[in-house]
Amino acid sequence: MLVLTRKLGESIAIDDNIKIVVVQIKGKQVRLGIKAPKETKIHREEVYQAIQDQNTEAVQANMSDIARLGEELKKK
């Protein structure tokens, strides 16, 4: 992994079209601004983890729960 040191207001360029700026440093938090082409996907890493966890939970669904859900949904 390439590690770079940057100060407030400084930036990093990735390829010709992606720029990451240090916008704010507050205690243990760093605020980053990212300029990138609109087709570039940018997410916090934990978003992917949350989706992966959700998918793993989703396939646990069993038919007896579904049957019970069907009953519950039909109740007036």
Added chain:
Amino acid sequence: MKIKTTRFGELEVNPNDIVTFAEGLLGFENLKRYFVVDPGDSTLILWLQSTEDEKVAFPIIEPKIFKPDYIAKLLPADLNGLELDSLQNAKLYSILTIPANVTEMSANLKAPVVINSNKKVAKQIVLQDSKLSVKHEMYKQLKMFIVNFSSDDARRTSYEPSIALEAGDFKSTNVNLNNNRTLEAQ
């Protein structure tokens, strides 16, 4: 072709109904080929069944059923992978999580599944909108929809497991092409 499934037994599947997720689904990257099963029950829930692992099936539903104002804003990169030349050919589903306490069921609005039924390719797309939840509780809204449409039950009384790849038109699920984006991460 015959495909074995844990939940639905052995199903006769038309090879044309099998869609390929080139990248798999998050956490299930090794499984690429799926088909949609409509068990025809009263819940309106469909299943995205893996052809490669009989145990793996994701309960899915069209989000417009419980959230008519849901908008999936796709980026140009998302469309490339889907070979979509027209949004007409795309279908949008949310993956459901159904815990033992079924009233706590939730839908993943952040990462819907988009299926191009024409080209038989599909993708789980992580949407950029940071307000969308991976665990959106929607039991009440689903129940309201089902109660309101219970007079329409005759349409869904067929009990044979059938393969359904047509389900609602894409326009009404509000898929928009998003050309503006915010690029500041917080």
